[in-house]
Amino acid sequence: MARAEIGEQIEVCVERVRRTEVRVHGGEVESLTEAESHGVGVRVVIDGREGTSNCGSFDSELVDALLCDARDNAGFASPDDRAGIAHPDGHPVTERARPGPGFSATSSAKKFDLALAVERQALDLDRRVRGVRAAVYGDQQVERAVVTSSGIDAEVSSARGALSTSVLINDIDGGTRTGYAAHAGFDPSDLDPEKVATLSVQRGLQLLGATSIASGRLPVVFPPRIAASLIGLVGSMLSGERVVKGRTPFGGRLGVAVADSALTLFDDPTDQRSITTSELDGEGLACRVVPLIGSGMLEGYLHDTKSARGLGVTGTGSAIRTARSSPSPGYRSLHVAAGLGDLESLIADVDDGLLILTLQGLHSGVNQVSGDFSAGVEGIRIRGGALAEPVREATLAGSIPRMLLDIARVGADVEYLPGGSSVPSMTMGAMAIGGSDPR
Amino acid sequence: MLDHELVNQTLSVAMSTGGEFAEVFVEDKRSSSALLDDGRVEELTSGRDRGAGIRVVVGGSTGFAHTADLSESGLTSAARAAAAAARGAGQPGATIEVSAAQESRGNGVLIAPEDVAKATKVELLTVADAAARAEGGAISQVSVRYGDSRRRILVANSDGLLAEDDQVRTLFSVSCVATGDTGMQTGRESVGRTIGFELFDQTDVGEMAQQAARRAITKLSARPAPSGAMTVVVGPGGGGVLFHEACGHGLEADLVAKSASVFANRIGDQVASPLVTLIDDGTMAGEWGHFGIDDEGQPAGQNVLIEDGVLTDYMWDRLRARNESRTSSGNGRRQSYQHLPMVRMTNTYIGEGTDDPAEIVASTESGVYVAQLGGGQVNTATGDFVFGMTEAYLIENGEITAPIREGNLIGNGPEVLMGIDALGDDFAMGHPGMCGKDGQGVPVGDGTPTLRVKSLTVGGTAA
Numbered sequence: 097m098a099r100a101e102i103g104e105q106i107e108v109c110v111e112r113v114r115r116t117e118v119r120v121h122g123g124e125v126e127s128l129t130e131a132e133s134h135g136v137g138v139r140v141v142i143d144g145r146e147g148t149s150n151c152g153s154f155d156s157e158l159v160d161a162l163l164c165d166a167r168d169n170a171g172f173a174s175p176d177d178r179a180g181i182a183h184p185d186g187h188p189v190t191e192r193a194r195p196g197p198g199f200s201a202t203s204s205a206k207k208f209d210l211a212l213a214v215e216r217q218a219l220d221l222d223r224r225v226r227g228v229r230a231a232v233y234g235d236q237q238v239e240r241a242v243v244t245s246s247g248i249d250a251e252v253s254s255a256r257g258a259l260s261t262s263v264l265i266n267d268i269d270g271g272t273r274t275g276y277a278a279h280a281g282f283d284p285s286d287l288d289p290e291k292v293a294t295l296s297v298q299r300g301l302q303l304l305g306a307t308s309i310a311s312g313r314l315p316v317v318f319p320p321r322i323a324a325s326l327i328g329l330v331g332s333m334l335s336g337e338r339v340v341k342g343r344t345p346f347g348g349r350l351g352v353a354v355a356d357s358a359l360t361l362f363d364d365p366t367d368q369r370s371i372t373t374s375e376l377d378g379e380g381l382a383c384r385v386v387p388l389i390g391s392g393m394l395e396g397y398l399h400d401t402k403s404a405r406g407l408g409v410t411g412t413g414s415a416i417r418t419a420r421s422s423p424s425p426g427y428r429s430l431h432v433a434a435g436l437g438d439l440e441s442l443i444a445d446v447d448d449g450l451l452i453l454t455l456q457g458l459h460s461g462v463n464q465v466s467g468d469f470s471a472g473v474e475g476i477r478i479r480g481g482a483l484a485e486p487v488r489e490a491t492l493a494g495s496i497p498r499m500l501l502d503i504a505r506v507g508a509d510v511e512y513l514p515g516g517s518s519v520p521s522m523t524m525g526a527m528a529i530g531g532s533d534p535r
Numbered sequence: 536m537l538d539h540e541l542v543n544q545t546l547s548v549a550m551s552t553g554g555e556f557a558e559v560f561v562e563d564k565r566s567s568s569a570l571l572d573d574g575r576v577e578e579l580t581s582g583r584d585r586g587a588g589i590r591v592v593v594g595g596s597t598g599f600a601h602t603a604d605l606s607e608s609g610l611t612s613a614a615r616a617a618a619a620a621a622r623g624a625g626q627p628g629a630t631i632e633v634s635a636a637q638e639s640r641g642n643g644v645l646i647a648p649e650d651v652a653k654a655t656k657v658e659l660l661t662v663a664d665a666a667a668r669a670e671g672g673a674i675s676q677v678s679v680r681y682g683d684s685r686r687r688i689l690v691a692n693s694d695g696l697l698a699e700d701d702q703v704r705t706l707f708s709v710s711c712v713a714t715g716d717t718g719m720q721t722g723r724e725s726v727g728r729t730i731g732f733e734l735f736d737q738t739d740v741g742e743m744a745q746q747a748a749r750r751a752i753t754k755l756s757a758r759p760a761p762s763g764a765m766t767v768v769v770g771p772g773g774g775g776v777l778f779h780e781a782c783g784h785g786l787e788a789d790l791v792a793k794s795a796s797v798f799a800n801r802i803g804d805q806v807a808s809p810l811v812t813l814i815d816d817g818t819m820a821g822e823w824g825h826f827g828i829d830d831e832g833q834p835a836g837q838n839v840l841i842e843d844g845v846l847t848d849y850m851w852d853r854l855r856a857r858n859e860s861r862t863s864s865g866n867g868r869r870q871s872y873q874h875l876p877m878v879r880m881t882n883t884y885i886g887e888g889t890d891d892p893a894e895i896v897a898s899t900e901s902g903v904y905v906a907q908l909g910g911g912q913v914n915t916a917t918g919d920f921v922f923g924m925t926e927a928y929l930i931e932n933g934e935i936t937a938p939i940r941e942g943n944l945i946g947n948g949p950e951v952l953m954g955i956d957a958l959g960d961d962f963a964m965g966h967p968g969m970c971g972k973d974g975q976g977v978p979v980g981d982g983t984p985t986l987r988v989k990s991l992t993v994g995g996t997a998a
Binding site for chain 1 (some may be wrong): 616
C-alpha cells in the first residue's frame with residue numbers, strides 16, 4: 097500500500113493453497129500429489145479505469161512487476177463509475193473457529209488408507225461391482241489475504257477434504273452402469289469411506305437393466321443432490337452482475353412471485369455446517385445471509401461492490417475470487433428452507449413420473465440468459481406412487497423460471513452436500529422428457 | 536529455460552530413493568486478456584506462471600510435487616517430496632545425464648502477441664462491438680474477449696530425454712444477447728489458433744461479430760426444440776464435439792486400461808460405420824490443439840484411431856505406453872506444471888466423405904440440422920454422452936426450415952458411430968474448445984464434414 101499514489105485505489109490479494117490428492121485403483125496407489133501453490137493479484141483503479149495483473153509465485157521478480165502492469169492495463173480501460181475496490185462496511189463478521197491442523201497433521205499413509213478403503217468396500221459390497229474408475233482422496237487448505245488502500249486488511253483460511261469414487265457395475269445385458277458418490281468434511285476424521293462406497297454402489301445398482309423412455313411430459317422428483325444442481329443454476333442467475341448487464345430473466349423482478357410459494361432460498365455462508373462456509377468474501381467484507389427468494393417472492397440478488405454500485409444498492413458481501421481472478425458476485429452456500437416430508441413421501445405423491453438420479457451436460461445445456469436448460473438424465477420411473485423401472489439415455493428440458501413456478505413440493509430432508517449447498521428433495525410439475533422409445 | 540546441470544541434479548535427487556522413472560517439467564507461461572462488455576473495455580489483465588512439476592514412478596505408483604521456486608533448493612525439495620511420495624522400493628538411482636536438447640523447433644509465430652501494443656488489441660474489441668451493435672436494435676448486449684498466451688516448456692526425464700517447446704495461442708470471441716418479445720437469446724462466435732497476432736490478418740473480427748449477432752437475432756424467433764429420437768444432420772466443422780464425446784474419450788488408454796471404456800478390448804472390431812475414419816493429430820500446424828512436443832516431451836503425432844469403421848488404436852501417454860511396452864502417441868498433456876499429465880486428445884477429426892452436403896439434407900425426410908454444437912460430456916464406461924446444440928434448425932421434407940432453441944442431444948457412443956449413414960465432402964475445422972478431464976482443462980481442436988446420424992435423442996421441450 098505504500099506504493100499507492102494519490103487518486104489511485106489499490107487492492108492486493110495474496111493466496112497460498114496446499115493440496116493433496118491420492119488416486120487409487122486396483123488396490124494400489126496410482127498417484128500422490130502433494131503441492132503448494134501461490135498466487136498474487138493486484139487490482140488498480142485510476143479515475144474509474146480498472147487494470148489487473150497476477151502471477152503464480154511469491155518470487156519478488158514477478159511480484160514487483162505486478163503493480164506496474166496493472167497500472168499500465170488500467171490506462172486502456174474505459175472509465176466506469178461502477179469501478180472501484182471495496183470499502184469497509186462495518187458489517188459484523190460471524191466468528192468461525194480457524195481450521196485445525198487436521199489435514200497437515202495426517203500422514204500420507206492414512207490418506208492412502210481412506211481412498212483404498214473406499215475401493216475395497218465398494219468391491220466387497222456386491223459381486224456385480226467389477227471395479228472403480230478411480231477412488232480419490234483430496235484435501236485443500238487455502239489461506240488468503242486481501243489488503244486495500246481503502247483500509248481493508250482481511251485474512252481468511254479454510255480447510256476441507258473429500259472422498260469420492262465412481263464404481264463400474266456389470267449390467268444384465270453385458271453393459272456397464274456407473275455410480276458416483278462424494279463426501280466432504282472439515283477434518284480427515286469426518287471423511288467416511290463406507291458412506292462413499294455404499295452410496296456409489298447403491299446408485300449404480302439402482303440403474304441395472306435401465307432402458308430409454310418414451311418422450312412426453314412427466315412430473316419429476318429430484319433427490320437433494322440433483323435439486324442442488326438446479327438450485328445452483330438459479331443462484332448463478334441471481335448474480336447482481338448479470339442483472340446489471342441484462343443477462344438474466346430475473347432482472348428487474350424484485351418483489352415479484354418468481355417461484356411457487358413453497359420455495360424459500362437464501363445464501364448463507366455463515367452456516368458452519370456448509371463445507372464452503374466463510375467469514376469473509378473475496379473483497380474482504382463480512383459474509384452474511386443474503387435473502388434471494390422468500391415464499392416464492394424475489395427478494396434480492398447477490399452483489400459484490402461493483403454490481404451493488406451498478407444497481408445503487410448495498411453490497412451483500414458475495415464477491416467470489418481467487419488471487420488470480422477478479423472478484424465477481426456469486427453464491428457460496430445456497431440454502432433451501434425445509435418444507436414437508438422426505439423423498440419417499442414425495443415419490444408416494446406422484447402417480448406417474450420420473451425420479452432423477454443423474455444429470456449430465458448441464459454445462460453445455462443451460463442458457464442462463466434465456467433460462468432454457470436441457471440435460472441428459474438417468475433415473476427411475478414412478479408409477480402409482482412407487483418406484484418402477486430404471487431409465488437411461490433420456491433428456492430433461494425446460495426453462496428455469498417456469499420450473500420454479502411449477503414446484504409442486506419441497507421436502508423437509510435438507511441435506512448438506514459436498515458442493516456446499518443445503519437442499520431438500522423437491523418435486524416439479526410436468527417437465528419435458530425426451531427418450532428414444534417409440535410411443 | 537533451466538541450466539542442464541541443475542536438471543541432471545534434480546533428476547538424480549528424484550531417483551535417489553529407488554524410482555524407476557523421474558521427470559522434470561518446467562513451464563513459464565505469460566498470458567494477457569481484455570474484455571469489452573456492456574460497451575466498456577474492462578478486465579484488462581496480464582498473468583504470469585512459472586514453476587516446475589516433478590514426478591517419480593515406482594511400479595504402478597506415481598509421486599508428484601510441484602514448486603514455483605526454480606532455484607536449486609526449490610527444485611531439490613520438490614524432487615525429494617515427489618520421491619518420498621512414490622515410496623521407492625528399488626535401488627538408489629544412478630546419476631542422470633540428460634542429452635543435449637533436441638534442436639529447438641521454431642513455433643512459426645509471425646507476430647508475437649507480446650510485441651503488439653495493448654491499444655491495438657483493445658481496438659479489435661471496439662471494432663467487434665460496433666459491428667455487432669450495427670446488426671440492429673434487438674442486440675441488447677455484446678461481450679468481446681481477446682486473449683493470448685505464450686507457454687514455454689522444458690521436459691527432461693531419467694531416460695535422458697531433454698526437449699523444449701514454445702507454444703503461442705491467440706483467441707478471440709464475441710457473445711451477443713438479443714432481446715425481443717419472446718425474451719432474450721444468445722449468439723456466439725469464436726476463433727482460436729496456435730499462432731500469434733497474425734490471426735487477425737486471417738480473421739475479420741467485424742464479420743465474426745455480425746455472425747454472433749445474427750445467431751442471437753435468429754434465435755428470437757426460434758421455436759422450442761422437439762424431444763425424442765430423430766435423424767440429426769450436423770453441419771461442416773460442427774460435428775467434432777460429437778466424436779470427441781462419442782468415442783474420443785473412450786479411446787484414451789488410461790480409461791481403457793481400467794476397463795472404464797466401452798471401447799476396451801475392441802481393437803480390430805468394426806466400431807463405427809465404414810464411412811468413418813477418425814484421426815487425432817497434434818501436428819496440424821496452427822490448429823488450436825497443436826504443439827511441437829506434448830507435456831511429456833514426445834513429439835506430436837498423427838494417429839489413426841478408427842479406419843473405415845475399424846478400431847485401429849488408442850491414444851497413449853508415456854506411463855500407459857510403458858506398461859504395454861510401446862511408445863507414447865504424443866497424447867500426454869497437462870493443464871500446467873501443477874498437474875500430472877494424462878492421456879488427452881489434440882485435434883480430433885473425421886476424414887472427408889464423398890456425399891454432397893446439399894443432397895444429405897435433401898434426402899432427409901425430417902429431423903434436426905445442427906449448425907453449431909456447444910460443449911458435451913460423456914460417461915466413458917457406459918458410452919452415454921450428451922452435447923449441446925447452440926444453433927439448430929428443423930429439417931422438414933428435405934429442407935432446412937425453422938430455427939429451434941438450444942438444448943442437449945443424448946446418445947450412446949457405439950450406437951451413434953454405427954448409425955452414421957452419410958458423410959459430406961465439405962470438411963472444416965470447428966471452434967476452439969477446452970476439454971476437461973479429472974479437473975484439468977487443455978485446448979483441443981476438432982473437425983468434420985457434414986454428417987448424418989440416423990437416430991439421436993433430442994432434448995427439447997416441444998411435445
